[in-house]
Amino acid sequence: MAPPAQAHRSPSPSQPSGKGEVSDLKSQLRQLAGSRAPGIDDSKRELFKKVISYMTIGIDVSAVFGEMVMCSATSDIVLKKMCYLYVGNYAKVNPDLALLTINFLQRDCKDEDPMIRGLALRSLCSLRVANLVEYLVGPLGLGLKDNNSYVRTVAVIGVLKLYHISAPTCIDADFPPTLKHLMLNDPDPQVVANCLSALQEIWSLEASTSEEASREREALISKPVIYYLLNRIKEFSEWAQCLVLELVAKYVPLDSNEIFDIMNLLEDRLQHANGAVVLSTIKVFLHLTLSMTDVHQQVYERIKAPLLTLVSSGSPEQSYAVLSHLHILVMRAPFIFASDYKHFYCQYNEPSYVKKLKLEMLTAVANESNTYEIVTELCEYAANVDIPIARESIRAVGKIALQQYDVNAIVDRLLQFLEMEKDYVTAEALVLVKDLLRKYPQWSHDCIAVVGSISSQNVQEPKAKAALIWMLGEYSQDMQDAPYILESLTENWEEEPSAEVRLHLLTAVMKCFFKRPPETQKVLGAALAAGLADFHQDVHDRALFYHRLLQYNVSVAERVVNPPKQAVSVFADTQSSEIKDRIFDEFNSLSVVYQKPSYMFTDKDYRGPFEFSDELGNLSIAAESADNVVPAQGVEANDKDLLLSTSEKEEIRGATFNVSGYSAPLYDSSAASVQSELAIISSTSAGSAPSSSLAIDDLLGLGLSAAPAPEPASVPPSLKLNSKAILDPGTFQQKWRQLPISLSQVYLPFLTLILF
């Protein structure tokens, strides 16, 4: 992990250091400042270019501020622009010097050339220095009334900039009502669009404190405003159209006539070349018809063609953005897209992020009529050079198998995967066969024959190995060699790195014992002994548990370990429908790409390392939806994986201690959070969300310390850790907020490690 970058923008080593050059520039600029020789502009321009290029590569050229301002008296517009750019960049760090520029900027705001007026006004508003706001109000007021539309567009955004520098000044100057007036009356569409952006921003920020502002915000989505904007929609630029359509999507029409009017008006937008406009239109259509089931379905039919076109045109990044939206629609109504499955076939030169989405969609649209072809296609991807995609496609085959009743053909193919002799293919297929057997025990006979022939030596991945062992235990009566395979696995107990596999091995040996006692007895003894000696707490505990259970009563033990099982009918859905609806509400935004509602990644409380905070009830949801986004981690993401091996824990701890100053709270909270997670999982009433401190108490009291409890002995005394990490979520939050943001970024990977 690289340390957080210290330099603001560090110049690369090959660049000049800048010191000497800057002073050179300074003297050259000074010479030019007074000169009135012809052609002076050209030499100025060269110098300005140099200054700007230094600025770009990160050399601090703020030292020549004064000289730059002196040289700015020119009629050359390019020179002016460079000067404005320079001033805008350094004014914030040199507020005193910025005052120097006010004068010439204000003068330029009154230039006869509207271009210069606009530029000057924009630069003036971009200074972002709080104590200069008083100089902004006048020019802005004039700018809003300027007879040139270019100046007005600049002035409108200027008002927004002023609002962000000093909200009271902006409100006191009565700018928002002026903007509203302009929005409804200005002939220039770009002015209108900018007014709309500015007002939306200002009023939603004001709405929390002022009732009037929230009323005004509501008024933006009132019938007159919406109709006014819709009637002018063709005048707007493509970007402004997105903005307007976004607003229209929020509008609630009174009756169905209105809905159809709006849809008829916007129908042709679906043919627009700009994908963003098309998506915004689709959003409007979908939201307007939410309550009209049949029309809603027609909308899906209507938007299918434009969406598919958008996906196949443009850069991969653009098609990814569209695909994400198509993805959410396919997930909502797979049957509508069932006949278009060929569009979701992957092309080989597509980037893997596109392929991954397509695979998910193929899985979703599979039905009785197209399963055969889809699965055939997926099987071809299984040999893909891109291993993650190959894995995904095998998983997709498995998912389809779990959805369908007619699994006959699919099972055959999964079994063929097992024989492909590629480690990762075998591994994925094993996991799938296990899931399949849990749902369709009737297939056990076919599967077991093939699984039995797999040498456990060839399976290395923990997940796959665990799956294989599970099957060995579950079907030991059908597999001739089961006890002996288990025996050889038990002999290699010491070499097995994964605790998950060892846990499964214990259970499998137990199951096998009840089915074939004479053959297994010896193995069981060896496994229990090895388990008891295991350094991993969970394995140790489980071995101890089995041991005592067997001592107590063998038939009870059998009932515990080997109860009659019911086939699993439905595997738990990873995302609640409430969250899915929320994402759908935020159609055409980042939420769809991240596949989580915006509050999860924009609210400070939810994003990144904070996901475990506040409401414990949300914790699992947040973690799971994150899994969907990062499936690479998702493979590993399983509650069992929270039981990290001790060595990994040590690493985290060691790393955490390296941070001076903040290490103590960080350590506290991270360790405790792991515990609280475990507590939730271990406690039977996970859904009812017990208060976290209570859960931690339980955990510590029971001594079920799967995660290393913060033992004082292991802690350097200088750090003064709590011996018992009992912190309520609020306190965690507090401590987290104290951390500088860069720290939390750096530690994000560690924490995700803990969380997932």
Place this chain on the structure above:
Amino acid sequence: MPVAASAIYFLNLRGDVLINRLYRDDVGGNMVDAFRTHIMQTKELGTCPVRQIGGCSFFYMRISNVYIVIVVSSNANVACAFKFVVEAVALFKSYFGGAFDEDAIRNNFVLIYELLDEIMDFGYPQNLSPEILKLYITQEGVRSPFSSKPTDRPVPNATLQVTGAVGWRREGLVYKKNEVFLDIVESVNLLMSSKGSVLRCDVTGKILMKCFLSGMPDLKLGLNDKIGLEKESQLKSRPTKSGKTIELDDVTFHQCVNLTRFNSEKTVSFVPPDGEFELMKYRITEGVNLPFRVLPTIKELGRTRMEVNVKIKSVFGAKMFALGVVIKIPVPKQTAKTSFQVTSGRAKYNASIDCLVWKIRKFPGQTEPTMSAEVELISTMAEKKSWTRPPIQMEFQVPMFTASGLRVRFLKVWEKSGYNTVEWVRYITKAGSYEISSTDGKVLMFGDGILVQQLVSALGSRQTLHNKAIPICKAV
């Protein structure tokens, strides 16, 4: 919720900032460091173009040797952001005259700063139309057209156009010779089994236009597409002329096209921008005319020898010809020696891509050249598992041929001064991803348990449109 961009960065492949523009203060200045450490220097690069780091989202795109990164702090509109980048790059290209790469940025950074200022204000996209921006941001940038000081060439009514209603065309254009050029460019995507059956196939086409017309002309374009023809025959109440009609799956148009009129009358009518632009895009999946059929037979003779025979049939008219035909036949990595016999063109073994490459510069229609090659392999112990055989790929361009069969029926230009115009049309079809499976994976999948799973995989075969002047045959 504001959806404005907070900053835009241009980075080179090493991660050095070429140019950056911070539009808002809500992201820190060290955002680019976060991008470097968390995306560029990790394997994450290329896994997903949208990434979240800390509280900010990064959208990034690689264009030649430059990364363009947009940083946002809120729930932004992704499609809009990427489209913005694409449009901005198109704008820069039109200013630089072609290339957009690191050198072009370094040489034009002042200009880019100027443009970045105009195309986006405080994170909201403004005007990205090259026609309008070129009015007041000139490469020389000597004088603003609004300047009150006398200029050589008065620009009439320019203020209106800066933000004006007909955003894509300025008034007062005069050309001595009024000309319109239409290019219909189609790319065929195909996946064919080795037996010659089409597994999937589609055509994406676009109509590119170059207009050199005076005044404010109104144009009307007629194609041989089904809907348009039906509508027309209804209007004129006479049966459609015989001939092939094309069913377009979907069409999108440049913003200049009057969409209302397209929907009601099914005619493409528009006031074109000056110069070059993309008039429309379409997609077709039914009734595609494939220009080539490829019939490969690949035999593995023992462990160390392979025999490759490929026959290619050109199925377009005998008078036409394809240009720049390249066929890439993948062979195993351990290929040692190759020998070829070709009836046309030249073939060689390219070890860096593990392919036999057969090139035919000029490929007439209705011919069937063949290539047979013998490949000797080094026998290795490690390679006992069967080789996953990627598909054969093909590149080509066929001028005056459209895989969809689309034809321009008429192009009418109407302008109030009533001048004469010359219209030029040309067609070209090129290969998108044109792939032929070298072994039929399916047969083996359901075969008698031999699990030689064959991979159908390919590398991109993106290519640029053949720029050489192609004879313009048909003046409408």
